[in-house]
Amino acid sequence: MRYRELGKTGLRVSELGFGTIPILSGHVPVLPEYFSPDTETAVKIMRMAYDYGCNFYDTAIVEEYGDAETKLGEFVKTVDRSRLVISDKARFYSGGEIYREVLRSAENLGTKPDIYFVHQVDEDNADEVFGRYGALDALYDLKREGRIGFTGIASHYYNVLYRGATDPRVDVLQGSGNILERGMLERIKKEKTFRDKGLIINKVYAAGLLIGPFTVAELIGGILDYPFSSALLGIGTFEQAETAFAEEYPPVRFSFEEVIDRMRAGFDPIACDRCQKCVCPYGHEIHTGFRQFNYYMLGKEFWAIKKLNMDMHEAYRHCVSCREAVCMQDCHRHINIPGELGRIHRLLEAYGDYRLT
Ligand code: SF4
Numbered sequence: 001m002r003y004r005e006l007g008k009t010g011l012r013v014s015e016l017g018f019g020t021i022p023i024l025s026g027h028v029p030v031l032p033e034y035f036s037p038d039t040e041t042a043v044k045i046m047r048m049a050y051d052y053g054c055n056f057y058d059t060a061i062v063e064e065y066g067d068a069e070t071k072l073g074e075f076v077k078t079v080d081r082s083r084l085v086i087s088d089k090a091r092f093y094s095g096g097e098i099y100r101e102v103l104r105s106a107e108n109l110g111t112k113p114d115i116y117f118v119h120q121v122d123e124d125n126a127d128e129v130f131g132r133y134g135a136l137d138a139l140y141d142l143k144r145e146g147r148i149g150f151t152g153i154a155s156h157y158y159n160v161l162y163r164g165a166t167d168p169r170v171d172v173l174q175g176s177g178n179i180l181e182r183g184m185l186e187r188i189k190k191e192k193t194f195r196d197k198g199l200i201i202n203k204v205y206a207a208g209l210l211i212g213p214f215t216v217a218e219l220i221g222g223i224l225d226y227p228f229s230s231a232l233l234g235i236g237t238f239e240q241a242e243t244a245f246a247e248e249y250p251p252v253r254f255s256f257e258e259v260i261d262r263m264r265a266g267f268d269p270i271a272c273d274r275c276q277k278c279v280c281p282y283g284h285e286i287h288t289g290f291r292q293f294n295y296y297m298l299g300k301e302f303w304a305i306k307k308l309n310m311d312m313h314e315a316y317r318h319c320v321s322c323r324e325a326v327c328m329q330d331c332h333r334h335i336n337i338p339g340e341l342g343r344i345h346r347l348l349e350a351y352g353d354y355r356l357t
C-alpha cells in the first residue's frame with residue numbers, strides 16, 4: 001500500500017481508503033450495493049483491509065449509513081487506534097445541529113473522529129454551511145475544543161469544493177470522481193488553490209457500475225495521477241477487500257475517448273466528463289442528468305430513473321423553446337446538450353413512469 005499526505009494536517013493516509021456504505025445492514029436509502037454483513041463479519045472485512053495496509057476509513061451518521069458507523073466503532077476497538085485515520089460526516093448545515101451530531105458520532109465510534117465532514121454541501125445550502133454560526137463554524141470550534149481532529153467539506157459540486165479550498169477553516173475536502181467522471185478532478189488538478197487541502201475522492205467504482213466495462217485494476221490505476229490524498233472504495237465483502245487492497249496497482253493512462261469507446265460496446269453513452277462548466281439559466285443540472293442516463297444504461301435502473309425524473313422532464317421542456325443554448329458555450333466536449341436531453345426525454349417516455357407537462 002502506498003501512502004499520501006493529507007493536505008497540511010500532518011496525517012498520512014493510505015492511497016486507497018475503506019468506504020463503509022456496503023457493510024451497513026438494513027434498508028438505508030443510500031447508493032445500492034450493500035451486503036448487510038453482521039458486525040463480526042464486517043469487523044473481519046475491515047481488518048483484512050487493515051492487514052493489507054489500509055489506514056483510512058470513512059463513514060457517516062446512522063441516518064445516512066445505517067449501522068456502518070457503529071460497526072466501524074467495533075473495528076476500532078480491535079486495532080491500534082493511533083494507526084487509523086477515521087472520517088465521519090453528517091448532512092446538517094447549521095452549527096447547532098452538526099455540533100450535536102459530532103458528539104453522537106464520537107459515542108458511536110468510541111473515539112474522536114480525525115476528520116468530520118459537512119456532508120452533501122450544495123449550492124442551496126452552502127451559504128448556511130459557510131456562514132456565521134453555520135456547520136463549518138461549529139466544526140472549527142469542535143476542532144479547537146479537541147473533539148475532532150480536522151474539519152471537512154464533502155460535496156459533488158466543483159464550485160462548493162472551490163469555496164472550501166479558499167476557506168482557511170477547512171482542512172480536508174471530499175468530492176467524487178472516476179475514470180469517466182474525471183472533469184472535476186481535472187479542474188482540481190489545474191487549480192493551485194486546492195493544493196493546501198487534503199482531498200478525498202469517492203465513487204471510484206461509481207457504486208460498482210463501472211466494474212464490468214472496466215477492471216478494478218483499470219479503475220484504480222486510471223485515477224492515480226490525480227492529486228488526491230486517498231481514494232475511497234466501497235467494500236462489503238472479503239473478496240472486494242482482497243481485490244482492492246491486496247495488490248498495488250500501477251497507474252493506467254486512459255484517454256477519455258478510450259473510456260467512452262469501451263463503454264460503446266454496451267450502449268451509446270453521453271460523452272460527458274462531468275466537468276460542471278455548463279450552466280443553464282433555468283437552473284437545470286445537466287451533468288447530473290447525463291450521469292444518471294449513463295448509470296441507467298450501465299444497469300442501475302430504478303435508482304437512476306428516479307433521479308432523472310426529478311428534473312429532466314422540466315429541463316427538456318425548457319430546451320425545446322430555448323434559443324441561445326448558453327449551456328453549450330463552455331462545453332469542452334462539444335456535446336449537443338439539448339439533443340442529449342431529448343434522448344433522456346425519450347428514454348423516460350419509453351420507461352412509462354413519465355409524462356411531459
Ligand atoms: S438548451 Fe436546455 S439546458 Fe441548455 S441553456 Fe437552454 S434550457 Fe438550459
Ligand code: SF4
Nearest residue numbers: 272274275276278331
Ligand atoms: S455537458 Fe460538457 S460542460 Fe457540461 S459537465 Fe458535461 S462535459 Fe462538462
